[in-house]
Amino acid sequence: MQLARIQTPDGIVTGEHRDGVVHTDHETHRLDDSDVELLAPCAPSALYCVGRNFATTLDQMDYERPERPDFFIKPPVSVLAPDREIAYPSFTEEFTYAGELAAVIDEPCSDLAPAEVPDVVRGYTILNDLDALDQDGRTARKAFDDSGPLGPWIETDVDPGSIDMETRINDEVRQETNTERMLFEPHEVVAFLSERFTFSAGDVISFGSPANPGLLEPGDEIVITYEGVGTLRNTVATGE
Numbered sequence: 001m002q003l004a005r006i007q008t009p010d011g012i013v014t015g016e017h018r019d020g021v022v023h024t025d026h027e028t029h030r031l032d033d034s035d036v037e038l039l040a041p042c043a044p045s046a047l048y049c050v051g052r053n054f055a056t057t058l059d060q061m062d063y064e065r066p067e068r069p070d071f072f073i074k075p076p077v078s079v080l081a082p083d084r085e086i087a088y089p090s091f092t093e094e095f096t097y098a099g100e101l102a103a104v105i106d107e108p109c110s111d112l113a114p115a116e117v118p119d120v121v122r123g124y125t126i127l128n129d130l131d132a133l134d135q136d137g138r139t140a141r142k143a144f145d146d147s148g149p150l151g152p153w154i155e156t157d158v159d160p161g162s163i164d165m166e167t168r169i170n171d172e173v174r175q176e177t178n179t180e181r182m183l184f185e186p187h188e189v190v191a192f193l194s195e196r197f198t199f200s201a202g203d204v205i206s207f208g209s210p211a212n213p214g215l216l217e218p219g220d221e222i223v224i225t226y227e228g229v230g231t232l233r234n235t236v237a238t239g240e
Contacts, residue, residue, distance in 0.1 A: 001016055001123075001155070001156045001157060002016065002017040002018070002153040002154070002155055002156075002230070003015070003016065003017070003041060003122070003123065003153055003154040003156060004016075004017035004022045004031075004038065004041060004152070004153040004154075005038075005039045005040065005041045005042065005153075006022050006029055006031070006036055006037060006038055006039055007036070007037040007039055008029055008035065008036055009035050012039065013029070014041075015029070017031075017153050020032060022036075037081070038081060038082050038083065038151065038152060039081045039151075040079045040080070040081045040082070040150040040151050041104065041125050041150065041151050041152070041153050041154045042104050042122075042125075042150075042154065042202040042203075042204065043076070043079070043202050044076060044079065044104075044200075044202050044203045044204045045076060045200045045202070045203055046073050046074070046075065046076070046197075046200075046203055046204075047073065047074040047075075047076075047078060047079070047102075047127070047148055047150075047203070047204040047205075047206065048071055048073055048193050048197065048203070048204065048205045048206070049071060049072055049073070049074060049100070049127070049129055049142070049205075049206045049208075050069045050070065050071050050184070050189050050205075050206060050207050050208045051070050051071070051072065051138075051208055052065075052066050052070045052183075052208065053069070053070075053182050053183050053184055053189075053207055053208030053209075054177060054181055054182060054183065054208060054209065054210045054211070055181065055183065065183065066183070068184075068192065069184045069188075069189050069192050069193070071193065072138040072139070072142060072143075073143070074129075074142060074143050074147060074148050075143055077144075077145050077146075078142075078143060078144070078145065078146065078147045078148035079146075079148050079149075079150050080146040080147075080148060080149040080150065080234065081149075081150070081151060082149065082150075082151035082152040082232055082233060082234065083233055083234065084146075084149070084234060085234070085235055085236070085237040086130065086146060086149065086222075086234050086235065086236045086237060087145075087146060087237050088216070088218050088236055088237060088239065089132055089144060091132065091135065092132035092133070092134055092135060093134060094132065094133035094134040094215055095130070095131070095132055095133070095215060095216045095236075096130070096131050096133055096212055096214070096215050096216060097128055097129070097130060097131075097167065097169070097174075097212060097216055097222050097224075098128065098129035098130075098131065098175075098208075098209035098212050099126065099128060099165060099166075099167035099175050099209050099212075099222075099224035099226075099232075100126070100127045100128070100129050100206040100207060100208060100209045101124055101126065101127075101160060101163060101165065101179055101186070101206065101207050101226050101229065102124065102125050102126060102127040102150070102204050102205060102206035102207070103117075103121045103123075103124055103160070103186060103190060103204070103205045103206075103207075104121065104122045104123055104124070104125055104154050104202065104203070104204055105120060105121060105122065105199040105200065105201060105202065105203040105204075105205070106120055106121060106122035106201060107120055107201050108198065108199065108200055108201060109194060109198070109199050110194050110195075110197065110198040110199065111194055111195060112190060112191045112194040113191055114187040114188050114190075114191045115187075116191070117186075117187040117190045117191055118187070120190075120199075121190065122154055122156065122201075123154035123155050123156035123157075123158070124154065124155050124158055124160055124226075124229050125150060125151060125152075125153065125154050125155070125204075125229065125230070125232075126150070126151065126152070126224050126225075126226055126229060126230060126231075126232040127148055127149070127150050127204065127206040127232075128148065128149040128150075128222060128224055128232060128234065129142065129147075129148065129206065129209065130142070130146075130147040130148065130149070130216075131147075132144065132147075133215075148204075149222075149232060149234045150204065150232070151230070151232050152230045152231065152232055152233075153230055155228060155229045155230060158228045158229055160179055160185075160186040160187075160207075161179060161180060161185060161186070162178060162179060162180045163178065163179045163226050163227050163228060163229065164176075164177075164178050164226075164227040165177060165178070165179070165210075165224070165225060165226045165227065166224075166225055167209075167212070167222065167223070167224045167225075168221075168222075168223040168224075168225075169214065169216070169220055169221070169222060169223075170220055170221055171221075171223075174212065174214055175209060175210050175211070175212055175224075176210070177210040179207070181210075182207060182208065184207075186205075186207050189205065189207055190205055193205060216236050217236065218236050218237060218238045218239055219235070219236060219238045220235065220236045221233065221234075221235045221236075222234050222235070222236070
């Protein structure tokens with residue numbers, strides 16, 4: 001099931017998305033209607049992001065293999081809805097992307113074993129972990145406004161252990177891999193972080209991306225697809 005969150009004239013509602021239509025208990029909404037807007041599929045209190053989780057990334061960036069999941073946190077202001085324009089940050093000249101699978105937590109929880117993780121995960125979505133590479137430290141690089149485009153919806157029926165993915169920039173494939181190549185698999189990552197943080201419903205945990213060759217320029221279209229989950233699209237604003 002695809003759970004979509006939308007803005008309607010009567011407020012924000014969540015329902016099941018099927019073929020461009022969101023079904024709630026009492027009505028349906030077409031995504032192509034002018035008064036309906038697709039939002040990020042959840043409103044997290046935090047986005048917990050794992051880096052250096054693919055061997056290809058270690059090779060490209062000359063990182064050492066981590067002994068445990070290497071993580072950082074993006075704040076709620078980082079969330080950007082699907083199809084929205086991304087403002088090119090004024091403080092960087094090295095702006096890049098990372099197409100990541102992400103879990104959405106369904107209920108408050110902590111101290112999980114890996115086998116318990118499926119019971120507390122609502123489903124999976126896609127995060128674009130935008131990065132201002134020339135800034136000092138991960139918070140400055142990654143935790144700014146709109147640095148986490150998220151969506152398009154939450155897929156509740158998918159096995160995160162073996163999913164093909166690709167990222168296209170202006171129709172050119174820039175990233176391509178399968179989640180089975182992760183160093184730390186999703187259930188292991190969620191359990192590891194749950195020892196340190198109490199998750200709230202709607203919180204997001206992303207699992208890293210393969211190597212990301214190339215920077216973003218104004219006008220670039222970013223299209224990230226995870227098989228069985230969906231496709232997240234955003235365009236970098238031109239500033240005109």
